[in-house]
Each structure stands twice: as structure tokens, then as C-alpha cells.
Amino acid sequence: MAHYFVGLICHVMAETSFKNFQNQPLIEPLIHISALKADHMRDKLKEVGRLWKKYLDLIMDLEDFELYKTIMSSQTSQPHRAVVEHWVRQAVYQRMGQPVPQVAQAPNPLVVNISARHCHLTQEAVDALFGAGHQLSVHKWLYQDGQFAAKETITLVGPRSRVISNLRILGPCRSLNQVELAYTDAVALGFDIPLRSSGDIAQTPGAMLMGPNGFFEMDSGVIRALRHVHMHPEDARFYQVSAGDFMTMKVGGACGVQFEQMLVRVDPSFKLEVHIDTDEGNACNLLPTTSCELIKV
Numbered sequence: 179m180a181h182y183f184v185g186l187i188c189h190v191m192a193e194t195s196f197k198n199f200q201n202q203p204l205i206e207p208l209i210h211i212s213a214l215k216a217d218h219m220r221d222k223l224k225e226v227g228r229l230w231k232k233y234l235d236l237i238m239d240l241e242d243f244e245l246y247k248t249i250m251s252s253q254t255s256q257p258h259r260a261v262v263e264h265w266v267r268q269a270v271y272q273r274m275g276q277p278v279p280q281v282a283q284a285p286n287p288l289v290v291n292i293s294a295r296h297c298h299l300t301q302e303a304v305d306a307l308f309g310a311g312h313q314l315s316v317h318k319w320l321y322q323d324g325q326f327a328a329k330e331t332i333t334l335v336g337p338r339s340r341v342i343s344n345l346r347i348l349g350p351c352r353s354l355n356q357v358e359l360a361y362t363d364a365v366a367l368g369f370d371i372p373l374r375s376s377g378d379i380a381q382t383p384g385a386m387l388m389g390p391n392g393f394f395e396m397d398s399g400v401i402r403a404l405r406h407v408h409m410h411p412e413d414a415r416f417y418q419v420s421a422g423d424f425m426t427m428k429v430g431g432a433c434g435v436q437f438e439q440m441l442v443r444v445d446p447s448f449k450l451e452v453h454i455d456t457d458e459g460n461a462c463n464l465l466p467t468t469s470c471e472l473i474k475v
């Protein structure tokens with residue numbers, strides 16, 4: 179973990195006063211060196227001398243870096259890269275006495291995740307598919323508190339008997355059944371699916387679900403989910419938007435795009451997180467390192 183922090187600190191410092199240094203090209207290799215141990219990084223930094231003194235100052239007391247301790251003690255699993263970056267960015271700007279840029283002023287990090295095809299089920303559907311009283315078990319906790327990808331998967335049977343197997347169930351159970359597919363999935367299945375926000379499933383196609391214990395027929399609920407951003411009210415205040423508004427998300431990188439029509443969803447239980455589907459994520463080659471920015475329209 180330490181080397182990961184060193185790389186991040188270098189990266190953030192590259193944004194600050196080191197921006198105009200002649201040695202700018204050194205920054206890239208240094209970020210790559212972050213894959214090595216922190217010791218190696220120190221040696222490398224010493225080589226390049228006084229220009230990098232500020233890097234050294236920060237790295238030398240990495241062990242005392244309170245942020246590092248905070249993150250390590252508050253997370254049970256590896257925190258999302260955007261979360262660590264946000265905290266490191268705030269800490270580095272503070273220590274260097276530099277004006278904090280807009281992105282680092284946000285109350286919370288912007289996490290962007292790709293939702294692969296999945297379904298939400300009622301307990302009634304789970305009973306039918308897995309046996310009466312069956313409880314979904316946690317495969318992986320999601321970024322939104324209390325939400326999880328279940329170990330259980332089902333088979334989705336579309337028109338003309340084409341199937342998608344291993345469709346992941348997201349828990350906990352809800353009050354309605356909903357299958358969220360990307361358009362590419364829908365084309366493969368032979369479905370014509372509408373673009374809807376989650377929960378808005380009136381007049382949408384249904385499907386047959388198959389589990390180890392039996393079948394469950396959905397009358398409706400197969401949709402392509404509208405791209406959206408989950409916001410806590412304090413995030414909505416920061417971005418000056420309200421529930422139901424649409425924002426634009428600018429994605430950087432070699433396949434950079436702007437996603438318009440990003441629906442704002444606000445709830446005190448939400449953490450700031452954008453959900454796009456696999457078609458959208460693949461279109462811009464979204465990686466953990468890809469820069470993303472939310473823009474009020």
C-alpha cells in the first residue's frame with residue numbers, strides 16, 4: 179500500500195507547483211516506479227536531487243502520514259482508487275500551502291462505476307428461484323452502503339429462447355423485480371428494451387427467469403437503466419443540483435467522451451457515485467485511473 183501512496187503523492191504534486199519544472203517528463207516514470215517498493219522510490223528521488231526535495235519531505239514521513247493510517251484503519255477492503263486520490267489530493271495541497279483546486283474542494287470523491295447487467299428481485303422471486311425462505315448471500319459489498327452483489331445468479335430467458343446465464347442478483351431484495359441490461363445484451367437476446375430510470379418499469383418487456391429451484395415469470399421490468407449519479411444532499415449542494423436534474427459527465431483519456439443526460443438521484447443514504455453500464459464504460463475505456471468530472475448544465 180505504501181508504494182501506492184508514494185505514486186499518488188507524486189501524481190498530485192505534479193498538478194501543483196511542479197507543473198512548470200523543466201523536469202516534468204520525470205514525473206511519468208516516477209509514477210510508474212510506484213509499482214516498486216517505497217525504498218526504491220526514495221533512492222530514485224534522491225538521485226534527481228533538490229528539485230524533488232518536497233517529494234522527499236512528504237515521502238520520508240510517510241510512516242507518520244495520518245491519512246495513510248486513517249484509510250488503512252477505516253477500510254475493511256481496498257478502498258476505491260478515487261477515494262484515496264481525493265484524500266491524498268486534499269492532504270498534499272494543504273501541506274504545500276497551495277490553493278486547493280475545485281476538484282479537491284468537493285466534500286466527497288467522485289467514484290464512477292460500471293454496472294454490468296444484473297437484476298433486483300423480490301423475496302417472492304427468490305423463493306421461486308432458489309427455494310422458499312432462501313436468503314441471498316453476499317458475494318461482494320458495493321460502494322453504496324448495504325448494497326451487495328449476491329453469490330446467487332440466475333439464467334434470463336429472452337424471446338426466441340435465447341439466454342443470458344449467470345445474471346448477477348444485487349441485494350438486498352426489493353419490492354419489485356427489475357433486470358438491467360446494456361443495449362448490447364438486449365440485441366444478443368433479441369429484446370427491444372426501453373431506457374428507464376430504476377423503478378420506472380410500467381409498460382416494459384417481461385422475461386422468464388430460471389434458478390436452481392424453478393422458474394419465475396416477470397410480466398415487466400427489463401430495462402436499460404438511465405445513466406445516473408447517486409448523491410448525498412451535501413454533494414447536491416456542492417454541485418448546485420437537485421434530484422431529477424440532469425448533468426454532464428466529462429470523461430478524459432484517449433477515448434474521452436461527454437455523457438449527457440446523467441440523472442441526479444439524491445438521498446441521505448447515498449454516497450457520491452456515478453453508474454454507467456458496460457456499453458458506456460467500454461465506449462470510453464473507463465479505467466480506475468480515468469479522470470471524470472461532473473458538470474452542471
Ligand SMILES: [Zn+2]
Pocket residue numbers: 406408453
Ligand atoms: Zn445506481
